[in-house]
Amino acid sequence: MANLTKTNRRDFLKIAATASGGLFIGFYWSGCDSPKMKVLTNEEILLNAHNFNSYLSISPTGDVVIYSPNPELGQNILTSFPMVVAEELDADWQKVRVIQANLDVEKYERQLTGGSGAMPHSWERLRKAGATARHLLVAAAATKMNVNASTLSTSNGEVIHKESGKKMGYGELVTDASKLTAPEEVTLKDPKDFKIIGTPVKNVENKNMFTGKPLYGLDFYREGMLHAMIQRPPFGMKIKSVDDAAARAISGVTEVVTFKNNVAVVGKSTWPLMKAKKLLKIEYEPDGVVESTFDHDRLFAELLNGKTAEVKRKDGDVDAAFKNAAQVITSEYQCPFLSHSPMEPQNFFAHVQGDKVELVGPTQTPDRARNDTAQLLGIPPENITVQITRLGGGFGRRLRADFVVEAAELSKMMNAPIKLTWSREDDMTGGAYRPAVRYRFQAALDESGNMIGYKLRGVGINAGNSTRENNFPSGAVENVLIESVEHKSAITTNAWRAPITNFLAYAEQSFLDEVALAAKKDPVQFRLDLLAKAKASPVGELQYDVDRMIGVIKMAAEKSNWGKDANVMQGFSVYFSHRSYVAQVANIEMENNQPVLKKIVACTDCGIVVNPTGANHQVRGGIVDGMGHAMYGNLTFENGLPKQKNFDTYRLIRMKEVPEIDVHYVQNGIDPTGLGEPALPPTGGAVANAIFKATGRRLRSQPFIEQKEFSDIKLQIKRA
C-alpha cells in the first residue's frame, strides 16, 4: 500500500477495497531502486487489466495481479499461493501484485485456513491458473509474430522467439490473449524447471507489517461505528441478575445490553468499555454441571478404568497377546486444556442493514462466518459480504465464528456498524480450547523384545475421537486395541494447531521410548523395526506412507549424529500428521550436572518446498509452539472459570527459552503435502525423551515445569 498515502484514518481498510473486491497488497519499498519511475497504483493497474481467471489479471503495462483466496494467519499463503501461479505463468515476480480476495464461493473452493490443507488442495489449481494464461499469451504472440506457437518460449514476463531473437512482453499481448478461448488442458512445467517455486521469495506484506500499516481486523475502523465488548458467563453458568449502573456511569459508554447470557457494553471507543466491563455486577447461577480441574482429574481416572469405550480399532487377539507376553509396559500421559491465544485477540466488524450484512475481520473460515450470520439473522448467505483481513495468528481459534455472530447480533440490536473487540482476558476465558486428555498406553513384548500387542485408551473432555487409530504404530503390530472415551462438558473446545496429535504424538512417542528401553533396543532402531514389519506384512489399514516415515527417521538419525557422541543425550520422536512427516532429535548436554538443551534437529517430508523461508518459519514456529506448550502451557478451571486470564499467569514461551533448531527437508519431488501443523506434534516427545536420557526422569504429563519429576531439574537452554 505504498502508494495509498492519503488514507482517511476513519476508514483505513475500506479505502483499499477494490472494485473487484479485495485488499491491495503492494510490496514495494517506496522509491527503492528507481525512485523516479512512476509506480502505478493497484487501482490504475486493475482499471485496464484483463482478467484471465479467479486468480489472475494482467494489465497492458505488464503488471500482474494475483488474487490469493485463503486467509493469511502467518502460514505465508499470501506469498506462496501467488508464487505458484507466477511460476507457471513465467511472470516477472517484480511485476506481481498480490490481493487478498474476499469471500467468493463462486470463484474459490475451500477458501479457509486449517488442517495444513491449502497448498495440497490448491497446488494444481494454482498451477493451471498460471499455465492457462501463459498458454493464451503464447498463442497471441504466435499470431502477432506469425510463427508457430511451438517455436516460442516464455521467461520473466516475456514471450521469446529464439530463432529470430524477437521478444514480446506480456503487457503487449494481454489484450489479444484475453480474447482467446482458454484450453481445457494445459501442460504444466517439469518441477526441475521451476524458477520461483523453491526460492526464498520474501513475504509480500513485509513493508506494510514493518511500517505499521492497517492490516489486521483490529485495525479496521469505519466512520460512525460503535465499539462493543462482551462479558460472557463461566462455563455451565447462566445469568441470574445484572447490575449495570456503575458500568453505564462510565463516560463514553452509550449502552449496556444483555443478550443470550452475555452482557455487552457499547460505546464510542475501546478504553471506556474495558473499564465499564469490570464494573458490571453480574450474578450467575448453575445451568447444568459446573466443572473444575479437580473434577477432571477424578473423571480421567474413572473413565480410564470404566467399562464403556468406543472401539476405534481392533486387530488380532489383544487379550492373548498380553496374556502370553514376556513383559507388559503400562503408562499414562495427561495434558491440560490450552488457550489458542493468538497475539491479536478475537474481533470482528459487522454492519447489518435490513437484510444485508457487511462483515470485515480475521477469520480462518469466511464461509462459516457468512453462513452462521445468515442463520442467526434468517437471511440468505448471498446477502452477506465477507472481507478477509490479515489474521494476527489463529491456531484454530478462528475456525469458529462465535465472535462474528456476536458482532452481527449487536449490530442488528444497536442498528449501527459495530466493531466487537475481545480483551485478552475475554480471549483466554471465552472458550474453545485444546481439550484436556488422558491416555493409557500398554505394550506387550515377547522374549526377544518384539512388540506383539499394543493398547491405547484415550479419555478426552470434548475431544471427540482422542486417538488416531490408523496412524503409526497401527499396521506394525499384530494385536492392537484402540479406544476412545468422550466426556461431554460445558467447557467449549475446538481444533488447536494439529488437533489431538499436538498432544497424542508426545504421549505416544514418549511411550514408545519407554517400550524400546524395556525391549533393550535403540529407540531409532525400534521404530525402524516396527516400520519394516508394517512394510513387509502390514496389519489392517494404514493411514501413513511407511517409506516416507522411514525416510525422515533415517535422515534425522544421520543429521543429528544419532548415538555417535556419548556426551550428547538425545531424544527421538517422529510423527505423521496432516499428510506430512517430521522426525526430530533433541540434544541435551550436561553442564555442572544439569541438563542444557542445545539443539533440536528436524527432518521434514512435506513434498516440494514451495518457499524455503516460509517452510523454515513453519517448522521452527511449530517446534517453538510445541516446546512452549509442553513446557509451560496450562489452563485450569475453578467453578467453570479459567484461573489463568492473561499472559502474567498463562505462560507463553519467550526468546531465551528456545534452542537452536536445525532444519532439513527430504527432496522427493512429491506434490506439496502441507506444513502449517506437522512440525509441532513430535517436539514434546523429542524433548521429553532427551530429558529422560539425561536425567532418568520420565515426564508423563504437561506442562513439564509443573511435574514433580521436573521440580529439581534446572533445564537450561543455550543457543550457539
Next chain:
Amino acid sequence: MANYNLRINGNDYNVEVEDDTPLLWVLRDHIGLVGTKYSCGIAQCGACTVHVNGEAAFSCTLPVSSIGSDEITTIEGLSSEGDHPVQKAWDEVDTAQCGYCQAGQIMTAAAFLRKNPKPTMEEIENAMNRNLCRCGTYHKIREAVALAAKLK
C-alpha cells in the same frame, strides 16, 4: 474528560480523553495510528511498544495524563520511508509470520540498538525477551537485530 496536547512522530495532536486512557488507545482509537498493537493490555507481551523520548515503553499501561511534553514515536514514525536499519533488517531476514507482534519487536529493537549499537547475542536476547511472538519467530528476530546492528 481532559484535553491533551501530544507530540507524536514529530506532529502535534490534540485529543480529548479521560485521564486514565492508555496511550495505546489514544493512538489507535483517537489518532488513527493503528500500527501500535493491542494484545495483553497489562505490559506482558510488548506488542504495544512505542518510544517515549527514545526509550521503549509499553503504551498499553501508560496513561495519557503521564505523558506531558514527552516525545512519542510509534512504528509509523520510526522512519519516513520504512528504511530504518531495523526495518530494513526485518525485511532482509523476512522475520514475520502473522506479523502482529513485529511492530512492537521492531520498536524494542530500535530503542535497544540506539543505546547498545554493538550488542552481543546474549544482550540481544535479554533485550528482546520482553516481547512475545506467538508464532515463534524468535530465531529470525535474533538474526534481524544482529543484522540491524551491522547495517547502521
